[in-house]
Amino acid sequence: LAKTTQPISMDSYEGQEVNITCSHNNIATNDYITWYQQFPSQGPRFIIQGYKTKVTNEVASLFIPADRKSSTLSLPRVSLSDTAVYYCLVGEEDTGRRALTFGSGTRLQVQP
Amino acid sequence: DVKVTQSSRYLVKRTGEKVFLECVQDMDHENMFWYRQDPGLGLRLIYFSYDVKMKEKGDIPEGYSVSREKKERFSLILESASTNQTSMYLCASSSSGGASDYGYTFGSGTRLTVV
Numbered sequence: 701l702a703k704t705t706q707p708i709s710m711d712s713y714e715g716q717e718v719n720i721t722c723s724h725n726n727i728a729t730n731d732y733i734t735w736y737q738q739f740p741s742q743g744p745r746f747i748i749q750g751y752k753t754k755v756t757n758e759v760a761s762l763f764i765p766a767d768r769k770s771s772t773l774s775l776p777r778v779s780l781s782d783t784a785v786y787y788c789l790v791g792e793e794d795t796g797r798r799a800l801t802f803g804s805g806t807r808l809q810v811q812p
Numbered sequence: 813d814v815k816v817t818q819s820s821r822y823l824v825k826r827t828g829e830k831v832f833l834e835c836v837q838d839m840d841h842e843n844m845f846w847y848r849q850d851p852g853l854g855l856r857l858i859y860f861s862y863d864v865k866m867k868e869k870g871d872i873p874e875g876y877s878v879s880r881e882k883k884e885r886f887s888l889i890l891e892s893a894s895t896n897q898t899s900m901y902l903c904a905s906s907s908s909g910g911a912s913d914y915g916y917t918f919g920s921g922t923r924l925t926v927v
Contacts, residue, residue, distance in 0.1 A: 734915065743816075743902045743918025744855070787854075800845070800904075800916060801871075802855035 704788045709807040718775045720806050722788030725769050733764060733771045736787045738805070744787060748773070775808075783810045815839075816919040818903050824925045831890040833922050835903030842908040844886035845916070846870075846878065848899040855902065861886055862908070893926045900924075 705723040712718045724733070732751050736744035748755055750762040750771070761774040775782055785805040819834035837844065845860040847870075857870030859878040867878050875897060879887045886905075890897055903919040 736915075741921065741923075743904065743921055744916075745918065746915030749915065800855075801857065802847075804852070804854045 704790055704803055706788050706803065706806045708804065709809070711809050711811065712778055713811050714779055715777050718778050718782070718808060720773045720786055720788075720808070721770055722773070723770045724788070724790045727768050727790050731790045733762065733768075734789045735760070735762065735773045736789065738785045738787065744802070747786075778808075778810045780810050780812065782808065784808060816903055816905050816917050818901075818919040818922045820922050821920065822923050824927060825893050827893060827895060827926055829893045831893050831924070833888040833890075833901055833903075833924070835886045835888070835919060836884055837905040837917070838884065839905060839907070839917065840883070841905035841917075842883070843906045844880065845904040845906075846876075846886065846888045847902045847904065848872070849902060849921075850899050858888065895926050898924060898926045
C-alpha cells in the first residue's frame with residue numbers, strides 16, 4: 701500500500717474553506733484515494749473517494765492532479781462540527797477486500 | 813440506516829481474563845475487520861476476514877484471535893487480557909463488489925480497560 705503523508709494538525713475558523721493536502725508519491729496505477737473523518741469516541745466515517753481530477757459530493761471536494769502524487773480534500777465553509785481527524789488512504793478499491801492502513805491523520809480544529 | 817454494531821461501548825476486565833468483543837453488521841458485507849486505536853499510533857489492523865470461517869492476520873495479531881461463524885458476526889477474542897491491551901477497539905465491514913459500494917463502515921467502538 702502506498703504510504704501517505706499529511707499535516708498533523710490544522711486550525712481554522714467557522715465559515716472558512718479548509719484544504720488538507722495528502723502526499724502519496726508512490727501511488728500505483730490501480731490505487732484510489734479515499735478520505736475518512738473521525739469524531740472523538742466514534743469510528744471513522746467515509747467522506748469521499750476519487751481516482752483522478754475532481755470529485756465533489758455534499759460533504760467535500762477532492763482534487764487530484766494529473767500525476768496523482770498528491771490530493772487535496774476541500775471542506776467548504778467549515779463549522780464547529782467539522783472539528784475531527786481526517787485520514788487520507790491510498791489503495792485498490794475495486795473489490796473492497798483491501799484491509800485499510802490508517803496513518804495518524806490530520807486533526808482539524810475549527811474555532812468560532 | 814445500515815450499521816455496524818459493537819456489543820459494548822465500555823468494558824473493564826481484569827488481567828488474565830478471556831475477553832470477547834462482538835461485532836454485527838446488517839449490510840450483508842463479505843469483509844469484516846478489527847482495529848485498535850491508541851493515542852499517537854492511529855488505527856492498527858488486528859485481524860480481518862473475507863468470508864465465513866476465514867481469517868487473516870493484520871499488523872498486530874499477537875494476543876488476539878477471531879471467530880467468524882456467520883457472515884454478519886465477527887468476534888475478537890483476547891485470550892488472556894493484559895494491561896497493554898487497554899485500547900479503543902473498532903470493527904468495520906465492507907462489500908467485495910459493486911462500483912457503487914465505496915468505503916468501509918465502522919462501528920462506534922468499544923473502549924476496553926484492562927486492570
